[in-house]
């Protein structure tokens with residue numbers, strides 16, 4: 001029998017149930033995966049709590065994992081039983097075994113362990129599209145990154161540093177500030193205590209930053225806009241503190257003709273070409289040491305509720321995985 005973590009209703013961590021499920025055989029275009037490690041992402045919390053509704057309940061949560069192909073359906077030609085693979089942004093990764101469309105899978109090279117793959121696919125491809133597609137960061141840019149010791153933040157900071165940017169990392173504690181500096185942040189701001197735009201102003205000699213990558217949302221949105229230089233780019237890509245409230249676009253004019261975007265990895269992996277491009281760049285960056293994947297928390301899959309609690313309480317750093 002296969003076990004999975006499912007929700008039957010939205011709510012607190014108590015809605016996460018260790019259920020028995022039937023997986024069945026793969027249909028056309030599908031494979032069955034024996035999963036080894038699942039990633040944990042903040043989006044899982046939005047789904048558990050109902051901020052991002054899931055289409056149907058009960059639902060197996062989780063959006064990234066690594067594993068081994070154990071059965072193949074019709075019309076699948078480029079995978080075979082025994083291949084090591086990983087995926088991101090396909091709902092249902094909190095399970096020992098699952099069916100999945102073969103075109104969502106990326107084959108793993110020997111340089112990437114299952115644990116690293118499960119920790120990096122969603123967060124690392126997000127860092128990739130933010131740095132290379134949303135606002136192409138170049139040497140000499142100064143950028144502001146929130147939750148710089150967190151999952152996406154730690155990968156984004158390392159990669160941006162490698163590109164030659166000056167990285168200012170906002171962090172929630174002194175311990176996280178030390179980690180952010182080790183991740184390539186030249187400056188850190190303890191943003192729970194410090195006025196962000198004032199500190200950014202001091203650090204940039206009154207200029208402001210070229211781009212802000214803000215996934216904290218409601219609590220920091222205005223401070224982020226006020227930290228940008230004229231023509232700067234505000235990238236609002238998440239809402240860990242709550243959703244940004246409605247506002248008039250005209251507020252962007254007096255702040256310096258700012259640009260604003262609200263991107264999602266869903267668009268950036270919507271075609272096989274985009275998915276493979278992001279995954280290949282990420283695998284290269286990790287294999288060559290440009291980006292190190294720090295798995296700082298690992299829980300058994302059956303203890304996913306405790307992992308959710310820790311992430312929601314801002315206790316986690318780097319990536320968190322669920323061992324299967």
Ligand SMILES: NC(=O)c1ccc[n+]([C@@H]2O[C@H](COP(=O)([O-])OP(=O)(O)OC[C@H]3O[C@@H](n4cnc5c(N)ncnc54)[C@H](OP(=O)(O)O)[C@@H]3O)[C@@H](O)[C@H]2O)c1
Nearest residue numbers: 041042147150151152171172215237238239240241264265
């Ligand atoms: N749009 C996309 O394509 C996309 C893709 C992936 C992830 N994301 C977003 O990126 C963000 C980071 O995701 P992640 O999985 O890597 O998580 P994470 O950064 O490891 O964890 C979230 C962090 O957010 C910070 N935070 C600030 N206010 C918070 C609050 N009120 N409650 C909880 N945390 C708060 C905390 O860091 P500090 O203590 O340092 O503040 C916390 O550790 C999330 O908002 C996620 O939704 C977006």
